[in-house]
Amino acid sequence: MTTTRIFLVRHGETEWNVARRIQGQVDVPLNEGGRRQAECLAGALAGAALAAIYASDLSRAVETAEAIAAPHGLTVIREPALRELGFGKWEGLDESEVQARYPEAYRGWREDSLRHRPPGGETIPELRTRVAAVYRGVLRAHAGQSVLLVAHGGPIRVLVLHALDAPLGAYPRLRTRNASLSLIEVGKPGPVLRRYNHVCFLA
Numbered sequence: 001m002t003t004t005r006i007f008l009v010r011h012g013e014t015e016w017n018v019a020r021r022i023q024g025q026v027d028v029p030l031n032e033g034g035r036r037q038a039e040c041l042a043g044a045l046a047g048a049a050l051a052a053i054y055a056s057d058l059s060r061a062v063e064t065a066e067a068i069a070a071p072h073g074l075t076v077i078r079e080p081a082l083r084e085l086g087f088g089k090w091e092g093l094d095e096s097e098v099q100a101r102y103p104e105a106y107r108g109w110r111e112d113s114l115r116h117r118p119p120g121g122e123t124i125p126e127l128r129t130r131v132a133a134v135y136r137g138v139l140r141a142h143a144g145q146s147v148l149l150v151a152h153g154g155p156i157r158v159l160v161l162h163a164l165d166a167p168l169g170a171y172p173r174l175r176t177r178n179a180s181l182s183l184i185e186v187g188k189p190g191p192v193l194r195r196y197n198h199v200c201f202l203a
Helices: 015-019 032-044 059-072 095-101 103-111 124-141 153-163 168-173
Strands: 004-010 050-055 146-151 181-187 190-198
Touching (some): 004 124, 004 153, 124 146, 124 153, 124 168, 153 181, 153 190
Antiparallel strands (some): 004 181
């Protein structure tokens, strides 16, 4: 069995990241720092023999993906199912504002984020369902190749857990930094996480 390599990249920094505002599915663009991070990622991945690049259709992911795609001559495939978790009415707010305006929903989310959803938003299991479908499709379409997915913190976390057949309850204990690089290799032993949340190249 040939090995399929799936690189996972979280988009570069935005102004809402700096302000610690919940972005969810709001289309917030990269800031200057995020564009520099995207160029740094492009340099780090220039030697990877990428067969395809998929990205969430939100501009912060697309712009990051396009910077990486340029040296490879690839066109970014926009995939809405790679969008961030929908946070509904919490999008645009910071944590203190959420806690003040939606105290009961916030408490439920903090106590059990798998069973509770932000008002008007998604649950984490719903996020896993749509991201897992993308993962399976990529494995079918690109067996034995190297593929890059550019997404958001939530989708990357659930994809890693799904690929490793790990409990979704571990989701709150994972973190993904802006412009971080992770790598899953799928071969005869099954999926192996070779790298996670790697950012040292940004130095």
